[in-house]
Amino acid sequence: MLKFALFLLHFLFFTISSSSTIIPLPSTLRASARNQSWSSPDSSFSLSFVQITQSSFILAITYNAGNVIVWSVSNNGTGDSVAVDSGGTFSLLPNGALRLINGSGSIVWDSATTNRGVSHASIDDSGNFQLLNNDGFPLWSSFENPTDTLIPSQNFTVGKILRSGSYSLSLDRPGNLNLKWNDTVEYWSLGFNSSINGNLSSPRFMLRSNGILVGLDPSFPSGMINMAFSTDYGEGNDVFRFLRMDADGNLRIYSASGNSGAGNVTPTWAAVTDQCRVFGFCGDMGICSYRDSNPICGCPSRNFEPIDVNDGRKGCKRKVELEDCPGDVSMLQLEHTAFLTYLPEVSEQTFIVGIVACRSNCLQSGSCIASTLVADGSGFCYMKTPGFVSGYQGEVLPSTSFVKVCGQAVLNTPLYQDTSEKDNDLRLQVVVVVVIVLATLLALVAVVTGFWCWFYRGSEKSGHISAKYELVDYASGAPVKFSYKELQQSTKGFSEKLGEGGFGAVYKGTLPNRMVVAVKQLEGIEQGEKQFRMEVATISSTHHLNLVRLVGFCSEGRHRLLVYEFLRNSSLDKFLFTPNESLNWENRFNVALGTARGLTYLHEECRDCIIHCDIKPENILLDEVHTAKVSDFGLAKLMNPKDQRYLSLASIGGTRGYLAPEWLANLPITSKCDVYSYGMVLLEIVSGTRNFEVSRETDGKKFSLWAYSEFEKGNVEAIVDKRLAEVNSEQVVRAILVSFWCIQEQPSQRPMMGKVVQMLEGVIDIERPPAPKPVTEVTSGGTTMTLDGNVSAISTYATSTTAPSSSPSL
Incomplete structure (x- = not known):
């Protein structure tokens, strides 16, 4: 018996030791x-x-x-x-x-x-x-008791936590990875798939050795889904990769070369791309900003002081607390600043009010110490109560914040007071000495440069616009001016092309504050710098949830570029016309409604009506939750500064199938042109088919005309995209009816976009629209264009009116 036991122990030892050390x-x-x-x-x-x-x-x-x-x-x-x-x-x-x-x-x-x-x-x-x-x-x-790191072949399941200081990573039953501050505020989440609802049977995550973070669950159709990729995934067999919950609150994948020294460990993926959006990064009442590409921490104003002058991340405190204030309390206004609000706070302290009410409501409330108004068209005002307030300041943030302070608010210059550096008298003395020594040389250089600029500024050979345009002032919220060299660096030499439209090519880029952007190189812009910048300022003053946000611009020499926010889900056409991509009906209807609301804002709610002139699926972008955002709005205005009433097809590169009939009749271009284009896009959202396509299924007719005849027969199912498993029949019928009203030949018969929104929402009844007119080919100046309607009808319309008005009923 003893021999058998020894044999068993030896066998066990040998088996384990073949892959592990005992x-x-x-x-x-x-x-x-x-x-x-x-x-x-x-x-x-x-x-x-x-x-x-x-x-x-x-x-x-x-x-x-x-x-x-x-x-x-x-x-x-x-x-x-x-x-x-x-x-x-x-x-x-x-x-x-x-x-x-x-x-x-x-x-x-x-x-x-x-x-x-x-x-x-x-x-x-x-x-x-x-x-x-x-x-x-x-x-x-150790695998079942992780600390702050996950390595390949180590499963991360429900109940496990990666923790670093106040920050933690956990996995919930529905299969979502969540980053939290103090186990309460959730500021980042990554899930299996938006189509999965409810709890999964046994969700788990694993970092593979090739640098891919995968989610696994038996109930998922394929059992596995790729969730995140390191920038070097799949490269090198000697690369060791690991996932770490860092002390700054960010989750990162790192790569370490197998034959390298201890210092060659580089981050290759980060959960939160903008570090300042990590809740609590700069402590309570601290403001996060960027110096070059590095996040720094400071205080809101001189009414505050750092808790630790040697460590800005420990936050700030009021010099006079509110409860000890001997006089009145006032509100400090901080432009381009947001106080981060995540779950569960977002549902508890959110109101829809204007900027004045956002400020005054907080001032009058005994429980509010700060508030933030997000200027994206949503009207959301977030009220912050005592406990912990985390701030973010940046030139491109479309938000204004307010903080309660004792007495008169004293704003810093710049906006925040950087506490990341200690006062250093010796350094100051050295700087003063250096300045004194170099002052004479610098003054001499300045004088010489001034004379050079005075005589050289008018020379066209220099390729530069007069420096006087650099002094154009902008109101708060104006776009950031970039140099062409800065955008070259941000886009890595315009190497990653996202697409190309009628106004120019678009490239992906990353700004110094790590914000990902889309950079559009405009073509055919002949305006001077001053006029260009003024028009850009007008466009950038528009803020709406369903409009792509303009971050900045470049106007240097002959270069004209616009910098937009980057939307990861690309454009609507990918989901409508690509066989392997699709959106469910709920998302499609929300896209249609969101696009209509964005156009309503441009046409009816801006100070000056902005006509898009090129509405098509390629210009409707989708964010990570498929919210529609209209892009390229206002660009047609930039193409022809001499006469804004008339725009030629050549000047804006109008797109076949979406152009209103009045384009080639040389009639005034009004907002009803956008309504026509929107109607064509709405029909494509329902059908998943290009409106101008002709096939056997459409009896040789253009799809939009065939769709009307099928609708008249009561055959709605033939029009709806076959990829849609479930639809809301009432919404489908409303959308089809609205599309036929929008593509009427006479502009006066088309509804305003505000009315379109009401019809889609079911607020008002929709009458049966007349049939759209057949297709006619019209030749103008040697160029053949496809129009809806016929030449005689256009001529009749042209002689009857020069400024079409909307129908009283619509």
């Missing part, structure tokens, strides 16, 4: 013993003491090629590593307990496995350290 009972690691460790068979991973200061050590598993710490004995509450002195030991005791003991003999950490049948420990080539019983069953493992 650590028998009892065994001890000592902090004072240099180079003492328990290593995996291939020596990729080792468990040992790591010296962090002259007299303190932590017990950690490291990846040896880059000396990367992937697990450590940590405090469960904060995730901070537990340190011991040079007399510390890490012992696997005869009773199966695994303990970290300080030099004084006190127990600072215990595995809670005493007398549970632990027979030995092991560390394998995947980096997992385990306590096992005689059957090889793990009673405790």
